[in-house]
Amino acid sequence: MNLDILVFGAHPDDAEIGMGGTIALLADNGFKVGVVDLTRGEMSTRGDVNTRKKEAKRASKILGLKLRDNLELPDGRLEVVDEYIKMVIWQIRKYKPKLVFAPYKNDRHPDHIAASNLVKTAVFHSGVGKYDTSDENEQQEPHRPVKLYYYMQAFKFEPKFIVDISNYFDKKMKSVFAYKTQFYNPRSKEPNTFISDPKFTRYLESRSGFYGFQIGKDYGEPFYSEEEVELNLVEMLKRKNG
Numbered sequence: 001m002n003l004d005i006l007v008f009g010a011h012p013d014d015a016e017i018g019m020g021g022t023i024a025l026l027a028d029n030g031f032k033v034g035v036v037d038l039t040r041g042e043m044s045t046r047g048d049v050n051t052r053k054k055e056a057k058r059a060s061k062i063l064g065l066k067l068r069d070n071l072e073l074p075d076g077r078l079e080v081v082d083e084y085i086k087m088v089i090w091q092i093r094k095y096k097p098k099l100v101f102a103p104y105k106n107d108r109h110p111d112h113i114a115a116s117n118l119v120k121t122a123v124f125h126s127g128v129g130k131y132d133t134s135d136e137n138e139q140q141e142p143h144r145p146v147k148l149y150y151y152m153q154a155f156k157f158e159p160k161f162i163v164d165i166s167n168y169f170d171k172k173m174k175s176v177f178a179y180k181t182q183f184y185n186p187r188s189k190e191p192n193t194f195i196s197d198p199k200f201t202r203y204l205e206s207r208s209g210f211y212g213f214q215i216g217k218d219y220g221e222p223f224y225s226e227e228e229v230e231l232n233l234v235e236m237l238k239r240k241n242g
């Protein structure tokens, strides 16, 4: 199966937090979206690997994903090494996405930084013919995605573009809260964390509202691109609502 969009996250729930609205928007418009989590989040303070797996399944269903996979790399010890690069390239060559999304290059969690560099490196080498990833089970051809974009997690950046998620904001929040063990739950007896604090939920809501307002919409998700982003003025002028 080929995918239109492949999103990489360091931990299950990263893709939902960073770009759940955009994923739901694209899936709802008929594009095939997949998410590959690099680790199972086994170092998380709250919940465990099994509950996290079930939660990811639920969130994937809410967002309309065609694929959710997990590379089961070590949580808390992600790094840019040949073995891991090859595993990410393997995914890119298998699903041949036009667009790849990764976490932004700087963040609070070191795994997010490593995941960002890992995916960037893999996207480049995926297009290199002499970088061989074939094995006895599968012959792989080189594949270079058209674009690599980065989504926002804890640390902010100056966006290169913002996607209007006004119609998909509810779905985003539902997909985030599918991770019941990770986020605010007044009945939970587990220790509080950075993201289980109700302030984090408020931050996510206000951030979506903030970036939505920047483009004159209710809710938005910001993205970064290392390459410049083209604006098609003709298409913009042909659209009714700007």
Ligand SMILES: [Zn+2]
Residues within 6 Å of the ligand: 010, 011, 014, 109, 112
């Ligand atoms: Zn994470």
